[in-house]
Amino acid sequence: TRRSSDLDNDQLGVSDLQALALKPQDMVVGLAASGRTPYVVGALRFARQSGCRTAAISCNPDSPIAQEAAIAISPVVGPEALTGSTRLKSGTAQKLVLNMISTGAMVKIGKVYQNLMVDMQATNVKLADRACRMVCQATGCGPTEAEQALRHAAYEVKTAILMVLSGVEAAEANSLLAQHGGFLRAALQATTR
Known part of the structure; x- marks a missing residue:
């Protein structure tokens, strides 16, 4: 289990992906409400440099993770009802996007x-x-x-x-x-x- 301070370390994102032995046919999807979490930025950069397909999901268009990924998905949710509580609108919107991605994947693989x-x-x-x-x-x-x-x-x-x-x-x-x-x-x- 990671500590929240680990999210500030881009090299941890890299080492976690290295441990997975990614292959070029893999796809890495980075997720960060702010779009600037160093862990996610580092992971996406490593995945892209490894030849993997990459996507970023962030509620901030033109975010650092969007710049690292081949595909950027940025649901526009507006300000949170409780400032800084990204588990509300941002988290919900990102979960909906992930549901769409996983549903599409299930269709593509014959399930x-x-x-x-x-x-x-x-x-x-x-x-x-x-x-x-x-x-x-x-x-x-x-x-x-x-x-x-x-x-x-x-x-x-x-x-x-x-x-x-x-x-x-x-x-x-x-x-x-x-x-x-x-x-x-x-x-x-x-x-x-």
Whole structure:
């Protein structure tokens, strides 16, 4: 756990990223409400010099972190209701931006089908019920068929959807998903050719 005074040290941002053994295909997103936190500035500079893609999220346009990053996202929130309390408007706006980024990433890596988060792990009763509703919504089948498919698919939502829509068994559905990098849409298209 870092002390707040550590944020004043740009070299700590560098050493923390060095410990991660970044590769050029990695992306580093720096976050600072003020946009000038030395730790974040140092980390972004190091990431950029290492060939990584970089983005900065700050509520101050043209901030030092925005200058270090290839992409600068600067939500305009105006002054905080309590001066200096950046956990209010600034923190909330930055969290919304992070939610958008992570949602987009989930879509890009195949964890979403239609508008459903189909890579969810059904680890309890509530989530198993949600998984059943997702299979019903994605396929148009009833709850009994969805539940049966989920049981055969070890409660893997993607697998169950593929089974219902294509009529294949769980093992074949898993194989199709593996062949298509986990992308349900691509696996479905392969079954209709």
